[in-house]
Amino acid sequence: MTAEPPAARATGAGRERATRLAGRVERVHRRVALGLGACGVPVVLLAGLARSRLHGLLDTWWTQALFDTTFLLALYVGALALVGLPWLARADARRYLGAVTLSASVLSLLALGEVGVRAFRPTEARLRGQAGATILTQSDQRLAPNREGQAGGVPLRSNRFGLRGPDVPAEKPPGTTRILALGDSYTFGSGVLEERTWPFRVAALLRERFPGRAFDVLNAGHDGFSAADERRELEHFLPLVDPDLVLVGACQNDHWIHAPPYDARRRWRYALVGDDLAAGAMHRSAMCAVAALAYDKCLLSLGLRDTQAAVHEALADAEGENWRAFLAAHGAMQELAARAGKLPPLVQVLANVTRRGPAPDGGPMHARYLEGLAAIGVRAHTALEELAALEGEYLVLNDWDPHPNDKGHDAYARAFVRELLARGYLDERGAPRAPSRPR
Numbered sequence: 001m002t003a004e005p006p007a008a009r010a011t012g013a014g015r016e017r018a019t020r021l022a023g024r025v026e027r028v029h030r031r032v033a034l035g036l037g038a039c040g041v042p043v044v045l046l047a048g049l050a051r052s053r054l055h056g057l058l059d060t061w062w063t064q065a066l067f068d069t070t071f072l073l074a075l076y077v078g079a080l081a082l083v084g085l086p087w088l089a090r091a092d093a094r095r096y097l098g099a100v101t102l103s104a105s106v107l108s109l110l111a112l113g114e115v116g117v118r119a120f121r122p123t124e125a126r127l128r129g130q131a132g133a134t135i136l137t138q139s140d141q142r143l144a145p146n147r148e149g150q151a152g153g154v155p156l157r158s159n160r161f162g163l164r165g166p167d168v169p170a171e172k173p174p175g176t177t178r179i180l181a182l183g184d185s186y187t188f189g190s191g192v193l194e195e196r197t198w199p200f201r202v203a204a205l206l207r208e209r210f211p212g213r214a215f216d217v218l219n220a221g222h223d224g225f226s227a228a229d230e231r232r233e234l235e236h237f238l239p240l241v242d243p244d245l246v247l248v249g250a251c252q253n254d255h256w257i258h259a260p261p262y263d264a265r266r267r268w269r270y271a272l273v274g275d276d277l278a279a280g281a282m283h284r285s286a287m288c289a290v291a292a293l294a295y296d297k298c299l300l301s302l303g304l305r306d307t308q309a310a311v312h313e314a315l316a317d318a319e320g321e322n323w324r325a326f327l328a329a330h331g332a333m334q335e336l337a338a339r340a341g342k343l344p345p346l347v348q349v350l351a352n353v354t355r356r357g358p359a360p361d362g363g364p365m366h367a368r369y370l371e372g373l374a375a376i377g378v379r380a381h382t383a384l385e386e387l388a389a390l391e392g393e394y395l396v397l398n399d400w401d402p403h404p405n406d407k408g409h410d411a412y413a414r415a416f417v418r419e420l421l422a423r424g425y426l427d428e429r430g431a432p433r434a435p436s437r438p439r
Contacts, residue, residue: 142222154193161241164219165194172242176214177432179203180237182230182333183249186350186404186412187221191397196406201413202247209417210430218243227254227329234333238340244432245425246337246345247416248330250373250380252352252365255316255326312365323372331376343425343435347373347380348416351387353395353408358387379423383415 142162149156159167172178181187181199189197195204203215218241220233230248237243316323333345349370352363361367362384373380387395387408395408404412420426427433 151190153191157194159218161218161237164188164197164221165200165217168216168218168241170241172216172244173214176216177206177245177426177430178241178243179215179217179245179247180234180241180243181217181219181221181247181249182233182345183221183350184225184229184251184254185221185223186251187219187249188223189219189221189409190223190403191401192404192406192409196409198249198409198412198416199247201410202416205413205417206420206426206430209421210426213430215430221249225254226257227326228257230254231329231332231336234336234345238336238342243342245343245420246333248333248345248347249412250330250347250349250369252312252350252363252369255312255322255365257322257325257329316365316368327372327376330373330378334378338435341435343432346416346419346423346425347378348412348419349373349380349382350404350412351383352402353387353404354402355394355396355399357391357393357395358384381415381419383411386411386414386418 143156143158143164145158145160145162146167147158156164157166159165160170161168168178179199179202181202187197187199189199194200197219199217199219199221203217206215207213218237220230220237222229225233227250234246316326330347337343337345349362349366351366352359359366362382366382370380370382390407390411393407395404397403397405424433
């Protein structure tokens with residue numbers, strides 16, 4: 001009988017050890033996968049529920065990052081366990097191990113892709129989510145009073161009136177000019193530090209010009225407000241805070257009063273960006289934001305989605321309910337101020353901005369707003385003169401979010417100050433003039 005060569009014996013021993021190791025790995029993976037498979041779905045559902053309900057505990061960037069990471073890991077492990085269960089039921093450990101290897105490889109590629117996009121597209125690395133507005137109360141669309149938190153990736157605090165900014169006394173101190181700012185997210189300052197939003201920049205510029213005068217600001221802007229909401233806020237705050245100046249930032253979707261921004265029959269085309277989880281991912285992931293941009297441009301190129309200008313025009317039909325309500329709301333604000341013995345609200349049509357400076361002609365509705373407001377006796381102005389000096393500059397928060405960054409807000413503020421001085425709203429000491437004096 002021929003003896004087995006040493007090399008063959010070594011090979012056989014190696015195979016035996018590999019088989020034993022594979023058996024141990026199979027038993028461990030089987031137990032882990034069976035356990036996670038049984039609780040994977042509940043874990044993911046509970047994590048998702050907690051993620052949407054526990055924002056009050058996530059007031060710092062690191063707690064948000066930790067919770068997001070835990071949630072995504074739970075989602076990944078639960079999905080992996082469920083995928084591996086059918087193969088383990090057939091005692092096919094090799095396919096399960098293949099699934100583990102494949103999913104780990106895909107996860108690694110996604111991580112590398114995220115790093116690469118952030119490295120080569122630095123603007124995407126500044127994505128700021130709107131989630132996490134921990135001090136927001138939806139009952140009256142104002143902030144809970146005297147709270148601190150985060151929203152849009154920046155610190156957020158509210159005063160006693162439930163408005164963004166530092167606390168101000170209910171009774172206006174002597175020698176103080178009080179400013180009430182009305183508007184939507186462009187006024188609230190989504191994604192922008194408090195002191196760099198246009199209402200607070202207006203006060204800062206006026207303090208520089210009138211160093212002997214005090215100026216305080218109440219920022220009554222809020223995400224999604226229309227002209228009708230701004231009229232309601234003015235009616236509420238006029239007797240409450242006794243402002244000397246009322247500044248209105250008219251954003252070019254303020255006429256969306258009685259109609260949703262998109263046709264309900266086309267909702268499927270916006271499902272990607274409308275879903276809360278997808279929107280949260282796009283705010284936190286540069287790769288997701290780039291994918292959303294590609295999706296959006298693809299729909300536009302195929303003619304499956306109306307352009308922004310077309311949507312604006314459809315809702316701003318001169319005979320339509322939205323346009324009439326928009327003009328009526330601005331007329332009502334002028335009347336409210338007059339009845340209260342205040343200076344007429346100063347309105348600026350906030351020009352749209354882009355990654356390369358101001359939008360052409362200020363945006364699709366810019367001229368229409370100026371003409372419509374002038375027709376009812378509201379002398380609105382624009383910041384196109386100030387924005388022209390920023391041609392070629394990056395003026396939005398990031399490639400996915402068209403809200404203005406701090407440069408855009410500064411241009412709006414300078415235009416407001418220019419008009420306040422040119423129209424004689426303030427005297428040589430910075431005090432408000434009598435209501436009959438503005439030009």
